[in-house]
Amino acid sequence: MQLKKVFDIQSIDTVAKELLANAKHKTILFYGAMGAGKTTLIAALVKALGGLEGTSSPTFSIVNEYEVTNDKVYHFDFYRIEDATEVLDIGIEDYFNSGHWNFIEWPERITEILPFEADISYIKINNDGSRTLELDVFEKN
Numbered sequence: 001m002q003l004k005k006v007f008d009i010q011s012i013d014t015v016a017k018e019l020l021a022n023a024k025h026k027t028i029l030f031y032g033a034m035g036a037g038k039t040t041l042i043a044a045l046v047k048a049l050g051g052l053e054g055t056s057s058p059t060f061s062i063v064n065e066y067e068v069t070n071d072k073v074y075h076f077d078f079y080r081i082e083d084a085t086e087v088l089d090i091g092i093e094d095y096f097n098s099g100h101w102n103f104i105e106w107p108e109r110i111t112e113i114l115p116f117e118a119d120i121s122y123i124k125i126n127n128d129g130s131r132t133l134e135l136d137v138f139e140k141n
Contacts, residue, residue: 002119003135006126009040015133016044023119024137027096029107032123037131038105039077041123045103046073057105062090072100078109087113 003022007015019028019041028045030038043055050069057077066073074095081087087110095102096115107114122134 002137003133005133006130007133008130012037012041012044013048016041016048019121019133019135020045020048022135025117025119026100027102027104027115027118029114029118029120030103030105030123031107031120033125036123036125038123041121041133042075042103042105046075049073049101062087063095068101072098074098074100074102076102076104078104078106081109084110084113 002024003018005015005018030042032038039055039057046055046066046068049071051066051073053066055064055066055075062076062078062081064075066075076095078087092110092113102115102118104110104114104118117137120136122132122136124132124134126132
């Protein structure tokens, strides 16, 4: 475990900067229940990377692209996909191999085609409404 933080909406920008500082890869997988704040955290990450435009969930488009300072962010939401074939059809390997940031919501829907190296974030809703973020490194053998 690289990072474990309890946060709320007021401290999300600070947590986003800490997540980026602790990330070992430019692909981050976001695990958490519906409403846990995955999209909100990703918006804070895009902002921390220098993104100027507003972010939104790519639930229906599958992927949104954001320009950030000297880079790009690809934000994926795989909640509504039926199987990994849909993701292969959008050329997911090209995104993964682009050298740009890849933020992936609902990665459990595409387990068989996840990149070999990624950081994993788990977001849990606490009883008081705050969130706990845990960040770890994922590397397939």
